[in-house]
Structures are given as structure tokens and as C-alpha cells.
Amino acid sequence: MEKMQSAPVVFIQYLAAMAVLLNTPYYTDWTDALDPENADKKRYTKICGILVNSHYSAGEYTSVVGVGVNATNASPTTSLNALAAHFLGNKTAPITLEKLLARILTTFEELHTRFLRTGFDKTFEDMYYSDWLHMHQVVTLEEEGGAKARIKGITRDYGLLLAEELGWDDRPTGRIWQLQSDSNSFDFLRGLVRRKV
Numbered sequence: 001m002e003k004m005q006s007a008p009v010v011f012i013q014y015l016a017a018m019a020v021l022l023n024t025p026y027y028t029d030w031t032d033a034l035d036p037e038n039a040d041k042k043r044y045t046k047i048c049g050i051l052v053n054s055h056y057s058a059g060e061y062t063s064v065v066g067v068g069v070n071a072t073n074a075s076p077t078t079s080l081n082a083l084a085a086h087f088l089g090n091k092t093a094p095i096t097l098e099k100l101l102a103r104i105l106t107t108f109e110e111l112h113t114r115f116l117r118t119g120f121d122k123t124f125e126d127m128y129y130s131d132w133l134h135m136h137q138v139v140t141l142e143e144e145g146g147a148k149a150r151i152k153g154i155t156r157d158y159g160l161l162l163a164e165e166l167g168w169d170d171r172p173t174g175r176i177w178q179l180q181s182d183s184n185s186f187d188f189l190r191g192l193v194r195r196k197v
Contacts, residue, residue, distance in 0.1 A: 007119045009061045010159040013052045014120070014128055015111045016065050020048055021131050023103035024069075024080060045077045067104065071095050120156050129153065138170070139163065141177065149177065 047070040054063040072095070074082040081094045115124065129135060134151050141147045141163065148170070149163035155178060165175040 009054050011120045016050045019104050019108035022107050
């Protein structure tokens with residue numbers, strides 16, 4: 001239980017995301033993870049999902065981490081292989097599921113071991129933000145009567161989204177919310193519940 005003070009279980013989902021991204025072959029060669037069918041529109045396409053189920057018993061957490069990565073099936077959105085083919089042409093071999101899985105699991109284990117020692121420290125925070133698509137994204141807070149807010153990051157204690165309210169002409173009002181995703185929704189930026197700071 002004392003580990004959970006410096007290394008809360010909520011961050012397991014972020015470690016999984018970093019493990020996937022760090023092991024997505026050729027990622028650094030792509031300017032953006034764009035949908036190759038609509039590259040001129042700069043539209044991002046989701047090709048990975050993460051779900052963590054944790055259970056607490058006898059002073060210990062047991063977590064099951066589920067990661068789905070569309071590596072090979074280009075329908076209905078796109079896949080890692082389709083992106084690699086689009087951005088790199090024939091410079092690379094197709095991604096194999098076995099190698100991708102081995103890389104992700106090895107990296108996740110390394111990140112988790114370090115996380116248990118250091119918690120979600122500045123190094124982890126910087127690593128996470130370096131590839132985070134939601135930084136500075138403007139969202140609508142449904143629980144706040146449709147107020148607009150700009151995402152400013154995540155809290156290092158419980159991994160909640162930090163959102164700064166925007167007023168007239170998208171100027172900050174000074175009001176900050178800590179938001180957690182609705183547990184019944186897989187849509188990252190809809191159905192948010194507020195916790196006022």
C-alpha cells in the first residue's frame with residue numbers, strides 16, 4: 001500500500017501507452033500518425049486502445065492490462081502496416097504481431113519496474129507529454145453547462161486531466177478543473193466529470 005502513495009495504480013494505463021508508442025516501429029520517421037487516406041486533412045486516426053482493470057485485496061493491487069493495436073488490418077480505419085507503407089514505402093518489412101508484442105511487453109516491464117521505484121516523476125511526465133496528442137486541445141465540459149476549456153496536462157498524484165476554463169475569445173478565466181473520464185465511456189474527451197480545484 002505504501003507504494004501506491006508514490007506510484008498510484010491509475011498510471012498503469014499511461015505506462016502501457018508509452019510502451020506501445022516506444023515500440024511502434026518507424027514512429028519517429030512519421031511526421032504525424034495521420035490517416036493515409038486523408039493525409040492532406042491532418043486527421044488523426046485511433047489505432048490503439050488500452051483498458052486496465054484493477055482489483056485491490058489484502059493490501060495489494062492486481063491489474064489486468066489490455067492493449068489492442070491495429071497492426072495489420074487496414075479496415076475500417078488504418079493500421080501500423082498501412083502507415084509504414086504510406087510513409088516509408090518499401091523501405092521496411094511489415095510488422096509482425098509476435099515481435100511487436102515482445103517489444104511492448106519488455107518495455108512495459110522496464111517502465112513498470114522504474115515506476116515502482118520513482119512514481120510518475122518528471123522524467124515519466126516529460127516522456128508522456130512528448131507524444132501526447134491532447135495537450136492544449138480545446139474541449140467542451142458537458143458537466144459545466146458546455147463550458148470550453150483547454151487541456152493543460154495531467155496531475156502527477158492521480159493522473160486526472162487538468163483543464164483551464166476559457167472565456168470570451170478563448171482567454172483563460174483562471175478557473176481550473178481536474179477531470180476524470182467517465183468509466184462507462186471509451187471516448188477520451190466526452191462525458192467528463194469535474195472535480196473543482
